[in-house]
Amino acid sequence: MNLIVAITKNYAIGKNNQLLFHLPTDLAYFKMQTTDKIVVMGERTYLSLPKKPLPKRINIVISDKLDFKAEGAIVVHSLEELLKKIKKYKSKDVFVCGGASIYNLLMDYCDTAYVTYIDKIVPADTFINNLEEHGFKLTEETPAQTENNITFTFRTYKNPHHKKI
Secondary structure, X not given: OEEEEEEEOOOXXXXXXXXXXXXXXXXXXXXXXXXXXXXXXXXXXXXXXXXXXXXXXXXXXXXXXXXXXXXXXXXXXXXXXHHHHHOOOOHHHEXXXXXXXXXXXXHHHOOEEEXXXXXXXXXXXXXXXXXXHHOOEEEEEOOOEEEOOEEEEEEEEEOOOOOOO
């Protein structure tokens, strides 16, 4: 399983249930990586999407509300139910895409993390766990690029000790 996220240097990912930055290049990267794949997200992330479900992807939403409905998406209510559901897909085709509690819940099951890294700290209220502390090692990084006055790189991390599904 994969993780895909945009983070700041202190692992911030959002504020007020919104992304911290609007980077069209990052959004295009997300679309390129996840189209025709499976995306796993929490209920609040699903509800924050401008288009529900994300088109050209199998959307799986984790919700602890038994009556939660997500039109066009598969809803699961526990980690066990999710792991059972995604077993039928190739692990490399499954992408965890938010929010923080879902990233943190599934991080140890991910063998690859695709990270848009913004080398700054901004006001935020939502953070994910430190990837390196969970066994991830940086394996690739693109040259820095700037968009909307934000400098960022795309990084790939591998976790050789991830939990098998």
